[in-house]
Amino acid sequence: MPSRPPRIVRADAGPLFVDSGAWIALRSRRDQYHAAADRAFRTAIERRIALVTTNLVIAEIHRLTLFRAGTEPAMRALERIDASQSVTVHFATHEDHAAARLWLDQLAPRPITYTDAVSFAVMAAMKCTRVLGFDRDFVAAGFELWP
DSSP, X not given: OOOOOOOOOOTTTOOEEEOHHHHHHHHOTTSTTHHHHHHHHHXXXXXXXXXXXXXXXXXXXXXXXXXXXXXXXXXXXXXXXXXOTTEEEEOOOHHHHHHHHHHHHHHXXXXXXXXXXXXXXXXXXXXXXXXXXXXXXXXXXTOEEOO
């Protein structure tokens, strides 16, 4: 397998977490947040802000795209994320799972998905305070929607 080029990182900006809603909005012109997602991604790339997501977020993107648009668009979505020099995919660990369980307990009875709870855990561990997404559950957990 060929090696990938180094990731783009801008030290002064800190990482920006990308939630599934932003990825989906970026790919679907019919999505109500498409224009906002397109602007936000362009701004992040122009400012060389490091983007972070998790394999669980990618699983959500793939599943939704697969059942809404088909096999080829789902594969293209994965390929585009994998090819981006701006995106790092964090693979959930046992520690992330344990921290996610604490997030679920802390935010109960609010119905938080496990994927979001793992995202909160990863963001907290990385000291990442901003999320490119449209899910208000991130705000309820104490994170900032960006921009």
